[in-house]
Amino acid sequence: MTTAPDAGVGQAAQSALRRSRTLVDPALRDWVEQLPDPLARVASYHFGWTDGAGLPSEGSAGKALRPALVVTSAEAVGGRAEDAVGPAVAVELVHNFSLLHDDILDGDTTRRHRATAWTVFGSPAALLAGDALLVHAGRVLCDEVAEPRTVTGLRWLMEATTQLIEGEQADIGFEERERVSLAECLAMTERKTASLLGCSCALGALWGGGSERQVEALRRFGTHLGMAFQLADDLLGIWGDPAVTGKPAGADLAVRKKSLPVVAALDSDTAAGRRLAELYAKPPRERNSAPDPVEVTALAALVDEAGGRTWAEESADEELRLALESLASAAPVEPAAGTLAALARLAARRDH
Template identity: 70%
Template sequence: MTTFPDTAGGAHTAADTLREARALLDPALREWVHRLPTPVARVASYHFGWIDSSGRPDDAPPGKALRPALVLGCAEAVGGRPEDAVAPAVAVELVHNFSLLHDDILDGDTTRRHRPTAWTVFGSSAALLAGDALLIHAGRVLTEQPTPLAAVTGIRWLSEATTQLIEGEQTDLSFEERFHVSLAECLAMTERKTAALLACSCALGALWGGGSPDQIEALRRFGTHLGMAFQLTDDLLGIWGDPSVTGKPAGADLANRKKSLPVVAALDSGTPAARRLADLYTSEEQRAVRSGSEPDPEHTALLAGLVEEAGGRAWAEDAAEEELRMALTCLDAAAPKDPAGPHLAALARLAGHRDR
């Protein structure tokens, strides 16, 4: 049985696991993207970093491939072979990138992975259609598998997760137009928008690996808690992250008046800083910033300081640690085989910490 190999001396890292997952993923992912109509494949290939805006081969920084790595790792954790779970790994990566192509348009983001976003290069209509095509292809990947029962179950799970993702995105957009959003509402939105697809990735890997119902459920819960930790960390990076690492402008979420988890926690604190933050978030000045003008670094720094003063940063850091702890508990409950168990745990710690 093929496994993700340990590096010399047992110093296998989460980065090694992601790199090995991408090596298995990329040939099949490219094959499926190249099966798209040529104009659509060009937009998708640019988004994935394989070509530049003129169609010439490129080697731009790829995404993390966390979701495919979870599929492959969970398959191995229950006794399967990673290479036998490449199809669901491709499927979840296609769904994830469908959401990124659409999110960039919805959020007005002009950079991703240190490059102009696809919609700014090819237009929003072309990027939307490319995202739609990736989503349709995700289902086709699973239907062409030689295991019909797993394919039917996998398509149902992936469809449910995608529906939750879309519902979460819609809810997130609606938050921007509301004066007050409760922390409970924001957590529920996060579970749909981010955690659902990570949970599905883990469950699909365990299904393809031949795991028991109890193992599949434990790994699904592992993915849910990991997704929550991932989004909490992402929201922290959206305010305090280094642009050279995140690929996005500093404080972009604040400039766009997003009600991310640290912001909502701060607004819910009832402190003087929370009241000042609420005033700024609903002011005409902040609305003008969001309408397209360049964000004022001093204004963004003021907002970030108020979020921290109101306790939003500390709450999000503590919540991310707790979600990570629960994720690792669920992983242990699945009794994962070595070396997949330690590799998945390292992935979880990377996703829950990153560069904060």
Template identity: 70%
Template structure:
């Protein structure tokens, strides 16, 4: 199956959707973060790129705002307005950044968005507590909404997706301790870890926008496939991404011997290259400065074993499944075009 990369116009449209989401989101997001206790708010503000390590105003990169953009776009797709969906947009962004603060500690990542991660600046304990506070705040955002039945449904969906996200993170950690992981297990982990929150963002947008059950479920499926696509692309960038663009070291996932989707596809291939990759993953000590196989050698083995090719085909499959789900949602053409632009940008992103 062949992918359809975004056209120049499509890329620009997606970037405009993301920029608009950031403009709509940030004032409310800052207000909620500033409601945290000052020491916690300081860590969170640094993580969001609003301040430097000393608490002075800064304008560091703040992330793509993809999840809020999906909330806003799905609300509008079913006839609602972006302003009406501000609460769930803030909530999903808080949950997402809770996971990033924790992820950086769990993975030992020292850089994010081209600067030091929060835990390396403030300590792992402070970063963990800041992440916890963002998660609790996400529930507070929705709990202060006026429409009680909708609020209860939204809280349930957000809680379920966050639990799945945590389950996916836990599974990902366990994979590091196992010598063999089946590709199906790895895909399920990606669905939990990444796709669950993106699917929830789309469903919340549809719910707040007044969509019917069929529209909401179709947009949820769209978000699910977009989420798997996001993780596949993320895993490809974790091996072959340009450090100058991604903000992370070259081959970072291979250096830490992470069992990402292209790697597991290679390990599961039954090829000589796959078996050699398995030997090096089992024998090497990635913490050692001596004797560890360079990431570039491991990357070549992943390619030789077919892991990169499998992941690129899977990207195309998920793109098609997402487009199919969107086609059944019965949304306005303009809204569908915005969501399609976001989808294709995710599939072709470089960071």
């Protein structure tokens, strides 16, 4: 059963995330500042650097998990973190492109404890800012020293981005279907979330000078980590504390989102699963309306009773085990090996 990481692991992971943010942020800001002024303003707000009026702000810029995986994977194969800043910036730009679009598609009004960019600047501006971040991600790698790894890395990043978009499209399509199989939901998760995390680790290993075997082992590590990350995210989407997550409690249930715990419950062939299916078949609340606490509590209880919560927790633990097994097969050097393991445990057992 999934439990919170111990204090030592949590501290190691948080230290790695802070170090990554310190290392990558200057270059990330430089690239955002190169955007046309209106788009740079939206992006800067989204990253938490400015408020809606464009004034400096102390908002959260996110976890920086993907950049941390890039630079630490480079170190794990004997390279230097500083040499992998380019791909770290690129994956962070792609990730935030997806978040800007996600918030519009899902109608989410809060992220990182404040209003989402589209609610402040409008959907068109947020959409275009996301598009600009995606284009910049490719430019970052193209500006690297011209050598074979640049072309390879760009191809990997674009492939992962395409899979991310395919996964997002599948996720949206699920909302219009009465039933979705667990296999379909897992495949969507691998494309939407895990592919970019796997790519992050592979890019870091490539820039760090790792062997082909090490690169692929670290890609597998990141992919399994990504699956664990999404399972944890879906659990938080139902049972997370809004004061910690920065998102309304039960928002996914209120709009009948077919997250992994929900689909596992619907697939359970239990009385609770069948009752959940009946309630999920009813029209959901409007996306921008506040979730009904009574309805959300009842739906969450059914997901739990049908085994969806236990399945998701156990699956997150299994993905973590597979991630650590893949990491070991890469024969990583210390202390980067321990840091990657700590990041994996944090991703699988986080509270926000």
